Amino acid sequence: MEAVYHAATKEELACLWEKNLLAYPADPRWAKWAREYTAYNENGMGITFAAVLEGEPVGEATLLLSPACGAIGGRLALADGKSVGNVNALRMEKRWEGQGHMSRLVGVLEGYARKRGLEALTIGVGAKETRNLGIYLHWGYGEFVMAQEEEGELVLYYRKNL
Secondary structure, eight states, rough: OOOOOEEEEEHHHHHEEEHHHHOTTTOOOHHHHHHHHHHHHTTEEEEEEEEETTTEEEEEEEEOOTSSSTTTOTTTTTTTTSSSEEEEEEEEOOOGGGHHHHHHHHHHHHHHHTTTTOOOEEEETTTTHHHHHHHHHHHTOOEEEEEEEETTEEEEEEEEEE
């Protein structure tokens, strides 16, 4: 069966969050994030894209559009509601990692952002996550925006002009 990458349906979004909640049952932040990101999709503040393989959603990437989103926290350099959006919450099931699915999914997200008229996207990465940083740089997120401590971890933000 062929892989499909698209804006997640309501059912796919619910399935992805159910899997996330099952993977992190002891961490109450995941239930909070599930409510927030579902609401972002419902109210237009964000849109989640799904990688669907073998008929099942197995990966996700969310485009945050509004500075009011919790992960943005009003930082207009990350998402301003007009010309800049933020790539957020990238997750892929382990068995599908390393096969290019996330790159293709982010490509679909970026295409959507361009059609919507966004001029740039930002992405955050933990300073210790050198593998992910290398991937994001490879994708073209090479302009350093800011560094900020979040939940005790240094997060680096990068920008890509579309």
